[in-house]
Amino acid sequence: MKSVLITGAARNTGLGMARLFARRGWAVLMTSRSEEQAVSAAKQVAQETGMPCYGFGHDIGDTGQTEALFQQVMATGWMPDSVILNAAAQGLDCDPLTVPIEEWAAVIRANVVGNFDVARTFAREMVRRNAPGTIVFLGSITYRNCNPRRSSYNASKGAILSMTKALAIDLGGYGIRVNCLMPGPIHTERYDVLTEEVRRMRDEAVPIGRVSTAEDIAKGAYFLASEESGNATGTGLIIDGGMDSLNAGRY
Numbered sequence: 001m002k003s004v005l006i007t008g009a010a011r012n013t014g015l016g017m018a019r020l021f022a023r024r025g026w027a028v029l030m031t032s033r034s035e036e037q038a039v040s041a042a043k044q045v046a047q048e049t050g051m052p053c054y055g056f057g058h059d060i061g062d063t064g065q066t067e068a069l070f071q072q073v074m075a076t077g078w079m080p081d082s083v084i085l086n087a088a089a090q091g092l093d094c095d096p097l098t099v100p101i102e103e104w105a106a107v108i109r110a111n112v113v114g115n116f117d118v119a120r121t122f123a124r125e126m127v128r129r130n131a132p133g134t135i136v137f138l139g140s141i142t143y144r145n146c147n148p149r150r151s152s153y154n155a156s157k158g159a160i161l162s163m164t165k166a167l168a169i170d171l172g173g174y175g176i177r178v179n180c181l182m183p184g185p186i187h188t189e190r191y192d193v194l195t196e197e198v199r200r201m202r203d204e205a206v207p208i209g210r211v212s213t214a215e216d217i218a219k220g221a222y223f224l225a226s227e228e229s230g231n232a233t234g235t236g237l238i239i240d241g242g243m244d245s246l247n248a249g250r251y
Helices: 012-023 035-049 063-075 101-128 151-174 196-204 214-225
Strands: 003-006 027-032 053-057 082-085 133-138 176-183 236-239
Touching: 003 012, 012 027, 012 035, 012 214, 027 035, 035 053, 053 063, 063 101, 082 101, 082 214, 101 133, 101 151, 101 176, 133 151, 133 214, 151 176, 176 214, 214 236
Parallel strands: 003 027, 003 082, 027 053, 082 133, 133 176, 176 236
Antiparallel strands: none
16 A cells, blocks of 8 residues: 655645545545544544544744654654645735745745755655655746736746656655646635625636636546656646636737
């Protein structure tokens, strides 16, 4: 039985990934900033699927927690065959003229430095055991087509794609494949509070006629994490209903 570590997995897209991997026969190791939420979500997925699932508290923005996470995961007896780095700082309402530099930098630290630290910690164990594995970063189409007032988030997603390619080169010789999944808009809890009219407008803005679901993104993550993606490494897989292909300026 294979196992996967998914960060930020207590709800929304991360929880959708956990459910899909468990349904496909993987043991699932799930993190959240809230240990209580992670443990609760893991129990829920275990009950739904009958697969081994574990929850851990972990803040991607605090690199001081990485070693503790590694030790807790190893204590379960499972060494992840794949690590999916879904957790992220959102960097919402980031006015470049007024945002405190510490707040701006915290998003970079979480999304770039924090994700790198988790990825390399588990890659070291893969190398030590001479075991192949996969690492999947969660990027975004905002690496190129940016959202307003989110400069720190947009910059971090561009860095994640570059980091994916760099690590694919550096770790390829150890049999570790590194790829980046790049979603567009996803239906999350934030959509649930919108009016029906606003949700319809957002769906209609997507060329395929709807925003992505957690299941859509989970299937992309499974493809990159599993042997289904063959020898693909250093790639950026866009799943966005066509948004990245759209000329938003309409000129």
